[in-house]
Amino acid sequence: MRNLVAVGILGGLALAGSKQTSSCKCLPGDSCWPSASQWQKLNTSANGNLLAVRPAGSVCYQTFNGQPNPQYNADACATAKNGWTVSNWIVEQQIETISHFWTNYTCDPTMGCNKPCDLSSVPQMVIMAKSASDIQAGVKFARDNNLRLVIRNTGHCYLGRSAGYGALAINTHSLQSMDFTSSYKGPGSWSGGAVKLGAGVDVVGGECPSVGIAGGYIQGGGHSPLSGLYGMGSDNALSFEIVLATGELVTANAYSNSDLFWALKGGGMGTYGVVTSVTVKTHPRVFVTGMSLNISILGVTDPAAIDRYWSAVNVFHNYAPKLAASGMYVWYGLVPFVGLIVQPFVAPNMTVAQFEAVVAPLRAQLNALNVTYATGTPTQFDSFYDLYMSMFSFIDDVGGDTLLGGRLFKTSDIEQHGANITAAYRGLINAGVIIGGHIVNPGRAVPDPDSEISSVHPVWRDTPDNMLWLYDTGATCLTPAGRQAAFGTNTQLGNPMRAASPDSAVYVNEGDVNEPNWQDAFWGSNYPALYKIKTKYDPNGVFWAQSTPGSERWTLKDERRLCKAT
Incomplete structure (x- = not known):
């Protein structure tokens, strides 16, 4: 782990140390970028689950970040080439998304553009979260060090919200617990069946098998082939567990943090916090x-x-x-x-x-x-x-x-x-x-x-x-x-x-x-309330995802540097 972190740090420092004001998130090469010892402390806090990002296609390149690549491997490269267009393979990677546009074809295993393999368009470090405490450590670290934070579940995102240059990424796909009950006893009027899903559980209720139900699917609303019977995916949410910008793990449901509960049910993804689990209704099987x-x-x-x-x-x-x-x-x-x-x-x-x-x-x-x-x-x-x-x-x-x-x-x-x-x-x-x-x-x-x-x-x-x-x-x-x-x-x-x-x-x-x-196109009359909830739970902009509530307070310059809007 020590060597992997060092590779990530040195890769950032190689970009040279420019000064950056606190109005912008820190990037590799800035004087505010965390030191190697700070990253090591984060790794300890995250239970050893912090990794320096290695794009999945990097195994096809003899150099990485301008240095000889010890992970170059022809057999692994063949696997990467085959998986590059297969969603089930992409889901299991660190930071890849199903739309390669948003990672700018970083380390493309097909080498279609003859570009060098580096981290110039993707997150620098990733926490492969195994527990809520891993996520809490990452959120606090990003907050305290003014880093851009990216939340990645399955990578099923066509709009680039789970990608970002120079970011600390938190990958929640390993949180795959499921807890079924035939009679829900929690807040609200629902007394039928329910299931508590970890953030990494996939759903087949939507159209695509790579959709993660606790991620952007339900937080964006989530339509389904069964929506004509049961409404949106968000209509079926009963409770969330979420890590806030403070690093606190809280429950949001009809009785506790009810405003946040409402916002999480369709009001935007990656902007209020990191959802670690969601409890949703279950319904009888239908022909x-x-x-x-x-x-x-x-x-x-x-x-x-x-x-x-x-x-x-x-x-x-x-x-x-x-x-x-x-x-x-x-x-x-x-x-x-x-x-x-x-x-x-x-x-x-x-x-x-x-x-x-x-x-x-x-x-x-x-x-x-x-x-x-x-x-x-x-x-x-x-x-x-x-x-x-x-x-x-x-x-x-x-x-x-x-x-x-x-x-x-x-x-x-x-x-x-x-x-x-x-x-x-x-x-x-x-x-x-x-x-x-x-x-x-x-x-x-x-x-x-x-x-x-x-x-x-x-x-x-x-x-x-x-x-x-x-x-x-x-x-x-x-x-x-x-x-x-x-x-x-x-x-x-x-x-x-x-x-x-x-x-x-x-x-x-x-x-x-x-x-x-x-704002109006995505949320209409609900937007003012969503903006208010965003500023209540994340007043300093620890979380940012493009075109979500509160994102207009920041500007992404040249798809790289995230700065406060002026």
Whole structure:
């Protein structure tokens, strides 16, 4: 451990000792950067779980941080190359994220850009936390030494909030305890089943297997294929254990720290503290019917046929409110030159006959357009898990060099501006952008937009569709100026979507991290209260995550130095 820490310290000192005022977080090379002895003390406090960061692909490089790399290993490199695009592998690493854009392809095992392998875009040190006390030690150290602090659970983050140059990272993925009860006795009115989950436990209730339920998923709201029955993931939270900026471990629930409890249920991730566990409701198993649908345009060049295809897309999307109102969840994708892929329709508590009754009008409208489409055989499964393993198994969610944007469409948006939404979709596809969507309405289960049950944007209570787009930046080898240009392009791509739904919102976990007026777009009328809670529990900004409550008090300069806003 001593040598690993020394490597991290020396790597930082090699950047030279510039002076830095307390208005900015300390970076390697600054005179305020902790000494080797201070890091050693932290390692002792963190029970030996502090490591100098080694990017997963560094085993492919003969030099690291400008020095000979003793960990260079051809066999390990082959493993890293294979895992670079596999989320399950990335989840197990120190600081990697499923969107390599945010680590600037640091130590890329494919060596696509011929860049040196170093720590110039990633955290310097990481605590691989095994207990809440490890986290407490890290938070106190970051606070006392004015360091940027990054919270990383599974790395399932497309918006860069679990990455950061020069930071001390806390990796919570090893906190994987689970404690089930059939009859919850804690605060609140819920008396059904519950499970207490450590921060590193993964959830399959969402769409992607690398989602960590106690991390950004539930703290950002968390939609699910079962949201039509049970609401958002955050609606189901009963209690949190969280390390605050003071280093104190507290419980937040309906009776204790109730304001913080509300904020943690959808009000932003990585900004109030480090969640070590969450207790959530459990629900009885339900049977589920599923089906796929595809409209292909592979090889289609006839303009009239392409217009008919887009008419079919319009019909499908305009039917979203009816699908969501039935309790269904529908994942769809629009891929340039490929077509519309719906995989799958998920219909909880519906028999095949009941499912067919809901989709029959959609079939009739598609048939009237004289477009060719293919559907799978509607199939009833005993549980959502069985359906997931059968129909979601194709998913791997590594984002590569993509940037995300997104939009929540209210029922009125689709009913009044459906044609404009379809036109905006067509523009994105013509620009080479991939579109994904989640037709589901959590408001069917929790209908009151003013409900105090969670702090998600009120628009979520009437949202039949949460769409997102994936803009391929080609950023593997982009210069800093090129990266900034990519951010601007991504934001511009969303303008037609914003115009088609001017009073709507964006899902904080699946939107543009540079979303204009993000406070309103992500949280709406809940934002002032969230900002107040942030300043109450973290007045000095120990925690910071981009475009979360209170983050506007800081400025990230050139994606590197975090300074107080002036």
